[in-house]
Amino acid sequence: MNLFFGKAKSKTTAKDAIYKLRETLGMLEKRQTFLETKAENELKIARLNATKNRRVALMALKRKKAYESNIEKINGARMTIETQMMAIENANVNLETMGAMRAGAEAMKNIHGSMDIDKVDATMDDIRDQMDVANEISEAISRPVGMGEDLDEDDLLNELEELEQEELDAKMLETPSPVVSAPNVPNSKPAYKQPVVEEDDEEAELRALQASIAM
Template sequence: MNRLFGSSSSKPKPSLADAIASTDLRIDSIEVKVRKLDAELTKYRDQMKKMRDGPGKSAVQQRALRVLKQKKLYESQIAQLQQQSFNMEQTTMTTENLRSTMATVDAMRVANKEMKKQYGKIDIDKIEAMHDDMADLMEAANEVQESMSRAYGVPDELDEADLEAELEALGDEFEEEEGIPSYLQAADATNELPDFVDEAPQKEEVPKERLGEGVV
């Protein structure tokens, strides 16, 4: 059926990369031919240098001219093929850049849609109100801390010089108290001395009559 109706084959169409590779191969093959023609031209030139003017030299010269024309034709084909390859490479680069740009645009479109969806759930007024509430709470907490750390019964203004003098006086009092015996410290505090400091306490004498009482 395919042969009768001439339907197209199922082979995939060549890509730009395939076309560039094929063109480069053609350029390489033509360059090989050009190098062969250069070798022939060199040979003919050497022959003409050794020959005198005449029919033989003219025949060699005609062959050299034909080779030179063929070389020019090949060089023209090489230039055309190189330009074609360059154009296809530019097209490939442009296509790749467009694909990359389209992929970037698609990614940005998806990101934009997602950002709109997420930001749609955010209320700026509520956020501002929350920040204000947090600031008020922090201020209230600071006030509570200041109130809890307030000192009681301490004058607002104290002179450091007076405090240092009082501290030195306390130190002198401590040294004096350390030099006084313990049994005299209480008496020194009341400016009274016990009676037995100068004289020993005397025992009360009991009458002899009382000593004999109760003895049978």
Template sequence: MSGVWGWFGGGGSSQKRQINPKNAILDLRSQLEMLQKREKHLQAQIDEQDALARKNVSTNKNAAKAALRRRKGHEQRLEQTMSQILTLEQQVNAIESANINRETLAAMERAGKAMKGIHQNLTPEKVDETMESLREQNQLSEEIVQAISSAQVGEPLDEDELDAELEDLQQEQLDNQMLKSGKVPAAAERLPSVPNGELPTSKVAAVEEDDEEAELRKLQAEMAM
């Protein structure tokens, strides 16, 4: 009972200690445990006196009446104890609810302070400035990428050299086709152009010889078919 007496001014030095919700709940639960033990004890005494009264109801009426009287007293104390238990349980629930409300409010206050600290130096104008700066930097980055991509690295290529190499590749392809099929492709029948409009004698002879060989391979191919 010391916890309860402490709240009502009868605890002496214990009254001076600060009572927080957790300590109050612990004290109430301790008192509840004691009252519940008392409840069980009183119920056991009631059952005992009831059995004694039933045992002596026919043989010893005075003993039976005394047992009933004691049973009535135990029942009254049991009723008081159960009422105290109910009151303490309600008090525990009330303190727990109040404590939850207080902790919830404190958490909300801390969240509000945290939000205030976050937004202390943050305004819509600063957000707009930051977004505009980001857009400018992104645009600058794209321009740099385009400039790097369009820049020509090294010396420009010689177009005449590329054309000559392309002609060599075409000629090589035509020669391969002639060797495989034995036919002269239409592109091979055209003579290469000469800047002066005339072919040297050696080149004309070589071309005529190639044409004869091509015609010979063509006839051989036709006969083979």
């Protein structure tokens, strides 16, 4: 135990640091707003007394300058805090990224812990052997049983020749002798076409007149 400084400080996390910096930043913003209001009031006093009371106007301008000096310091502190917050956030992102990558590496190591290249090669050899056995079994199953094992090829050829000769003999017996046919003579008489008597215009007009009288 440290007798002079009390308990040792706990390790500050990135989350705690960012929270504290944001809290400080908010306090500085409120302080800056307050000082800006004070500076504007002093400027108003100086304007009102510029021609009436010179001494009061000068004192008001001095106080305004003091307020503005503090405002500039606060602006610098705010910029520093914002930069520090950004750096901590980036560092925290990098830390989380490295943690995730480290966890991934550990997971891969655990997965590969029970594997090596010799075991993988042996497993692949077993798979290939079993695939060969499966192909042999498939071929054996698909091969016809009892077809062509006890038959003599010469006997089959002789039987085939006999069948071919029988077919040729049958075709020769079925072929008829050629018959000479007489030329075709048409029996029907040519149709007689009666002449068409053309009717002149006068006869046509007369017929039309007779028809109109009959009506």
